[in-house]
Structures are given as structure tokens and as C-alpha cells.
Amino acid sequence: MQELNLPPFEAKVTQSGENLLIWDVLRRRHVVLTPEEWVRQHVVHYLINHRGYPKGLLSLERGHQYNKRQKRTDLLALDATGRPLLLVECKRPTVPITAAVAQQIATYNATIGAPLLLLSNGLHHYCWRVDTEKRTNELLTEVPMYLG
Numbered sequence: 001m002q003e004l005n006l007p008p009f010e011a012k013v014t015q016s017g018e019n020l021l022i023w024d025v026l027r028r029r030h031v032v033l034t035p036e037e038w039v040r041q042h043v044v045h046y047l048i049n050h051r052g053y054p055k056g057l058l059s060l061e062r063g064h065q066y067n068k069r070q071k072r073t074d075l076l077a078l079d080a081t082g083r084p085l086l087l088v089e090c091k092r093p094t095v096p097i098t099a100a101v102a103q104q105i106a107t108y109n110a111t112i113g114a115p116l117l118l119l120s121n122g123l124h125h126y127c128w129r130v131d132t133e134k135r136t137n138e139l140l141t142e143v144p145m146y147l148g
Contacts, residue, residue, distance in 0.1 A: 001038045002093050004122035009045035026060050035092035039122035040074055043088055052146040053077050053086075073108055077116075080148045084114035091121040102126070118143055 012023035013033060021030035022041055025048075031037060040060070047053040057078040075088035089105040091097070097119055105117050109130065119126045129138045 001033065002035070002122070004039065004042050004093065005124070006042040006046050006120075006122060007050055009042065009049065011041065024060070025055065026058055035094070036090055039092065039120060040090040042122060043075060043090055043118070043120055047075075047077065047086075047088075047143070047146075051143050054146065057085075073112065076112065076114070077146070084112050085146075086116040086118060086143070087112055087114040088118045088120070091119075093122045095121050097121055097124050097126060116140075116144065 014021050014023075014030060016030070020033040022033040022037060023029075024031045024041065024044075026044060044058060044060075047058065048055055057080070059076045059078065060074070073087060074090045076084055077086035077088070079085040087105060087109050089101070089108070091101060095101070102119060105119055109117060113132065115130055115132075117128055117130060125143075127140045127143045129140060130136075131138070
């Protein structure tokens, strides 16, 4: 897999037939290792090991409704009370982060309501704070540490 612009971690990769599988610490099972999954696993380990997010408050591919359609978020971090804190959208490294991609996470967040958004293709990362009352977005230089 491609080297990413995120801290490396000890990935537990195994072969199953034609597929490479990676151990997912959140789902506690092996999942097919796609380029997007490679990015998602790096982001998960980054949040846990470098930003202090508790593993028990991270939720992968959680379903939510948008315009009466079922959608799935890549990753959602909750605060200590169970409210959405950080919504993450991961793309494969070959997918450029464009305004359309940013619109996708903003659209998902309209129903989720997380104050922090993170968009990553493993090479480029954008994190911003959303203030729904003031209707403003503040681009951040890094993902905030988890404070509980």
C-alpha cells in the first residue's frame, strides 16, 4: 500500500484468497484492505494514538438518514456524553480533495451536527470547526486533541 502523510502504525495485514485483509481495531475483525480502508485505518490510529481519542468513542461506518436516503459516515468520534464531536470522511489517495468532496462531508454533517470535520485522502488533510449558530467554518492547522 501507498505511504501516507500520517504517522505509521503496526498494521496487521493478512491474505485471504485473492484479498488482502487488515485488522480493524474498532470493528474487531479483519476487513478488506482497499486504498480507502488504508486511509481510514491510518486516521483511526492517528486519532487514538496521537490525538487522544478513546477507542470506545469512535464509530466506523455509522448509518444516518439524509433526504430520506440511508448514508454511511466513514468515522464519527463522540464526546464523553455521546454527542457527535468529529465527523471524518476518508477518500483513497488518488481522489483529490475538492469543493465537491468538502460539500459531501458538510451535507452529512447537516444531520449529524458535529462541531469538527476532518477530510483526508491520506496525503492531504483538512480539519475545520463548524459553528452552526454563527454559520461559520474555521480551518484548523491540526486535529484538536480529545479533551473529553
